[in-house]
Amino acid sequence: MFSFSEVRIGKITIHSIGSRAADEGVRYSKQLLEVDEMVRDLLKLYFLTPFKTPPYFRFSAEESAQHNPLHQYVTEIFGSEQNFYANSRNIADYLYECSNHPKIKSGEFYMVMLKDCVVNGEITDAIGMFKSENKDTFLKVYPRGEMFDIQQEKGVNIHRLDKGCLIFNLNPDDGYRILVVDNLGKGQNAQYWSSQFLNTVPVDDNFYQTQQYLRLTKGFVDEVFNTTNEVEKADQIDLLNRSVDYFKNHDHFDQNEFQQAVMQGEEQVVGAFNDYKQHYENTFQTQIQEQFPISDDAVRKEKGKLRSILKLDKNFHVYIHGDRSRVKKGWDPERGLHYYTLYFNEEE
Numbered sequence: 155m156f157s158f159s160e161v162r163i164g165k166i167t168i169h170s171i172g173s174r175a176a177d178e179g180v181r182y183s184k185q186l187l188e189v190d191e192m193v194r195d196l197l198k199l200y201f202l203t204p205f206k207t208p209p210y211f212r213f214s215a216e217e218s219a220q221h222n223p224l225h226q227y228v229t230e231i232f233g234s235e236q237n238f239y240a241n242s243r244n245i246a247d248y249l250y251e252c253s254n255h256p257k258i259k260s261g262e263f264y265m266v267m268l269k270d271c272v273v274n275g276e277i278t279d280a281i282g283m284f285k286s287e288n289k290d291t292f293l294k295v296y297p298r299g300e301m302f303d304i305q306q307e308k309g310v311n312i313h314r315l316d317k318g319c320l321i322f323n324l325n326p327d328d329g330y331r332i333l334v335v336d337n338l339g340k341g342q343n344a345q346y347w348s349s350q351f352l353n354t355v356p357v358d359d360n361f362y363q364t365q366q367y368l369r370l371t372k373g374f375v376d377e378v379f380n381t382t383n384e385v386e387k388a389d390q391i392d393l394l395n396r397s398v399d400y401f402k403n404h405d406h407f408d409q410n411e412f413q414q415a416v417m418q419g420e421e422q423v424v425g426a427f428n429d430y431k432q433h434y435e436n437t438f439q440t441q442i443q444e445q446f447p448i449s450d451d452a453v454r455k456e457k458g459k460l461r462s463i464l465k466l467d468k469n470f471h472v473y474i475h476g477d478r479s480r481v482k483k484g485w486d487p488e489r490g491l492h493y494y495t496l497y498f499n500e501e502e
Contacts, residue, residue: 156333157272158202163194164267165238169246171263171285175256180246186239200312201266201282204335205320207451208361211354212329222353223248228281228330231267232323238267245283252351261287261316273322273331284318285347286310287338317347331357364452366442367407371397371416372460374430379423387464388494392478393417394460401453409444466494 166187172178213225227241242265268280289308318335336347356362375390396416417423464472480497
């Protein structure tokens with residue numbers, strides 16, 4: 155876990171990253187930014203609020219500090235903050251070089267030193283890097299004599315960070331520990347922030363293992379344990395519900411125990427799941443452990459993706475949270491329609 159309650163913002167600089175497609179280049183700030191405490195508090199809100207939970211990332215192991223420019227610049231700054239401004243310009247140049255997709259927008263690049271971050275009970279410094287690409291329209295009302303005037307202005311919405319990362323001065327020999335936000339990276343045009351500029355990979359910790367196993371289970375239901383293989387939708391939902399319950403009610407994951415509790419020891423289902431697990435590991439080039447401590451943060455983050463909704467045409471959505479035996483499917487030959495019977499004690 156991490157805490158930013160006592161964080162202090164140290165050095166700050168801003169550079170403008172132009173559109174590389176338009177050959178706009180980089181405009182550098184000539185010196186560090188000086189702001190009062192009120193602005194620093196607003197910047198803390200803007201920079202840090204989006205970082206609510208892990209996962210942690212690290213610089214890719216394949217790219218050592220000698221071959222990854224960003225890794226090298228970060229190491230130099232942590233070694234001496236006298237390198238902060240010069241390397242902020244180097245990092246701005248590197249970000250510009252990584253912005254090679256024609257749809258990547260120009261924007262402001264902020265870089266800050268953060269003091270007194272608490273990560274897993276340890277106090278450490280961090281380097282924050284942020285880029286704002288979208289501008290919102292604001293209305294400014296001001297008095298003029300006995301009247302009021304109103305005009306529009308373009309600016310950054312401090313409640314929506316476009317792209318950011320926090321690089322903590324922890325585990326330097328293992329690529330540091332990094333948190334990443336990319337609210338514009340869902341499409342094909344914007345993967346450059348994480349994959350090209352930062353070049354990070356997930357840290358293989360309890361959060362990662364818990365997250366991957368839940369995603370593995372969802373993938374199994376979507377691709378194997380499905381209606382194509384004559385598995386009723388209610389049974390799919392039941393398996394997802396039992397999976398979430400297992401992770402919510404246990405501190406430690408054990409694969410054999412999980413398969414007994416969730417798949418109820420059905421050999422055919424367990425065999426298909428183990429085959430899919432191997433396929434998943436090969437596809438995503440990862441290895442999922444058979445035992446690990448469960449991360450509550452990962453369960454909270456992933457459980458909403460394991461939806462327990464039974465969708466019936468466009469007429470009904472049935473949320474199934476509990477006992478599968480209380481849901482029965484049938485066929486009405488007179489109407490030529492399927493139906494479900496739901497058993498319950500009382501209506502709420």
